[in-house]
Amino acid sequence: MNKRFQDENLVLSSFYQEVWVVCPSCAKKAIAKVTYETKTARLFCTNCGYNKETATEIKNGTINTAANFYFNAELWLKAPFKNEMFWAYNHKHLAYLERYISATLREHKDRTHFTLLEKLPKFYHEAKNREALLKIIAKLKSN
Numbered sequence: 001m002n003k004r005f006q007d008e009n010l011v012l013s014s015f016y017q018e019v020w021v022v023c024p025s026c027a028k029k030a031i032a033k034v035t036y037e038t039k040t041a042r043l044f045c046t047n048c049g050y051n052k053e054t055a056t057e058i059k060n061g062t063i064n065t066a067a068n069f070y071f072n073a074e075l076w077l078k079a080p081f082k083n084e085m086f087w088a089y090n091h092k093h094l095a096y097l098e099r100y101i102s103a104t105l106r107e108h109k110d111r112t113h114f115t116l117l118e119k120l121p122k123f124y125h126e127a128k129n130r131e132a133l134l135k136i137i138a139k140l141k142s143n
């Protein structure tokens with residue numbers, strides 16, 4: 001049986017607002033969140049209590065991007081794959097990639113050029129990498 005994947009046409013920015021990061025204080029998992037309405041971003045760690053808030057405004061205005069950016073924080077969900085890096089912003093992003101990679105039959109709706117899946121590097125799409133990538137995902141999920 002082929003597993004079907006329904007492209008939800010998600011874009012990377014769907015996952016910007018909550019990003020799992022490496023805590024700058026204790027190096028365990030922390031969470032960076034950004035609220036564009038209030039132009040604030042927060043990084044907090046339930047492990048060590050690290051808690052920092054910052055404004056999303058930079059010199060030339062405001063940029064709306066992934067929450068980790070405002071803290072220059074390293075992503076928690078990442079793993080080297082050959083000469084590339086596999087990464088995800090958070091568990092939902094990881095689950096989305098997992099659904100895509102594990103599907104043997106990939107259905108695409110009418111897509112723009114800006115969907116997350118189309119922007120992925122080639123190695124994500126190659127069937128020969130499927131098993132290895134799913135192992136990486138399983139490992140990241142257990143972290």
Ligand SMILES: [Zn+2]
Nearest residue numbers: 023026045048
């Ligand atoms: Zn911490």
